[in-house]
Amino acid sequence: AKMAGRNTLCFFDPSMQQAVAERAQLEADLREALVQGEFLLMYQPVVDHGGHVLGVEALARWGHPQRGMVSPATFIPLAEETGLILPLGRWVLHTACALLARWQHEPARAHLTMAVNVSSRQFRDVGFVQEVVRALAETGAPASHLKLELTESLLVEDLLQTVATMEALRAHGVGFSLDDFGTGYSSLAYLKRMPLAQLKIDQSFVRDLLGDASDAAIVRTIIALAASLDLQAIAEGVESEQQRDWLAAAGCTHFQGYLFSRPLPADSLEQWLGRHLG
Ligand code: C2E
Ligand code: CA
Ligand code: CA
Ligand code: CA
Numbered sequence: 001a002k003m004a005g006r007n008t009l010c011f012f013d014p015s016m017q018q019a020v021a022e023r024a025q026l027e028a029d030l031r032e033a034l035v036q037g038e039f040l041l042m043y044q045p046v047v048d049h050g051g052h053v054l055g056v057e058a059l060a061r062w063g064h065p066q067r068g069m070v071s072p073a074t075f076i077p078l079a080e081e082t083g084l085i086l087p088l089g090r091w092v093l094h095t096a097c098a099l100l101a102r103w104q105h106e107p108a109r110a111h112l113t114m115a116v117n118v119s120s121r122q123f124r125d126v127g128f129v130q131e132v133v134r135a136l137a138e139t140g141a142p143a144s145h146l147k148l149e150l151t152e153s154l155l156v157e158d159l160l161q162t163v164a165t166m167e168a169l170r171a172h173g174v175g176f177s178l179d180d181f182g183t184g185y186s187s188l189a190y191l192k193r194m195p196l197a198q199l200k201i202d203q204s205f206v207r208d209l210l211g212d213a214s215d216a217a218i219v220r221t222i223i224a225l226a227a228s229l230d231l232q233a234i235a236e237g238v239e240s241e242q243q244r245d246w247l248a249a250a251g252c253t254h255f256q257g258y259l260f261s262r263p264l265p266a267d268s269l270e271q272w273l274g275r276h277l278g
Contacts, residue, residue, distance in 0.1 A: 042263035049248040055113030089122040097141035143173030152184030203237020
């Protein structure tokens with residue numbers, strides 16, 4: 001919004017200015033939310049094709065005092081841009097590991113894994129390996145039951161550094177999944193250089209699996225690729241039995257989606273686990 005002379009474009013646009021102000025407010029709120037403890041984790045079960053519970057994925061939520069529940073699709077990108085993802089990601093790791101540690105004392109739950117989403121900026125931070133090691137040590141969670149979910153963007157950005165960080169954590173026993181597989185740009189050659197355990201099939205491919213021949217072909221390809229690299233294939237966004245059966249017949253072994261459970265707050269998750277594990 002500058003004075004524009006003749007023949008120069010004037011960018012004054014009230015709706016744009018409003019969007020900028022809105023964003024600035026959200027950013028200030030995000031800073032405050034960390035201090036006030038407005039974040040919470042929901043947990044979505046991961047099951048095998050027989051319905052046996054294998055673990056959960058931790059998914060962050062922001063309970064904003066005026067706006068209500070804010071989606072991570074809104075606040076995670078903002079947290080990444082502002083660097084607030086570092087303290088937020090640390091809180092997510094600690095909270096998820098604390099729950100994972102509690103399960104170790106219960107025979108019916110001791111096998112469950114905990115998947116935690118890690119953003120690129122957080123993973124690239126020089127202190128990341130130490131941060132994960134500290135979260136495990138402080139909570140007493142077993143490294144072998146922690147699965148970090150990384151996205152393909154990490155591969156393109158700096159493969160050598162990514163592999164080095166993964167190897168360092170792998171040496172502690174931590175496992176890795178490649179999230180949203182097929183939506184990014186990964187070169188298949190990179191895959192075998194990373195200490196991965198799982199490829200996660202994005203819900204955008206699962207959604208129209210039964211009606212869209214190209215989505216079905218992509219999913220088949222991902223499952224075959226996973227098998228040939230000795231990785232587990234995990235499908236997210238499974239909402240119907242038909243999708244589950246199709247995926248299982250194609251060789252997918254791990255499933256997540258509303259068919260089994262929506263993401264649940266910790267107390268509801270415990271009840272859900274009680275019904276499914278005894
Ligand atoms: P994602 O890791 O791909 O997580 C899967 C998303 O699909 C979740 O959305 C989940 O609630 C949703 N979902 C699960 N099952 C179904 C289903 O059957 N149908 C449909 N339509 N959706 C399903 P959510 O919880 O809104 O999270 C969105 C994204 O935000 C996540 O995508 C992840 O990339 C990011 N995110 C969430 N929590 C964290 C976090 O703690 N740290 C980081 N870095 N990112 C996070
Ligand atoms: Ca994920
Ligand atoms: Ca994602
Ligand atoms: Ca996804």
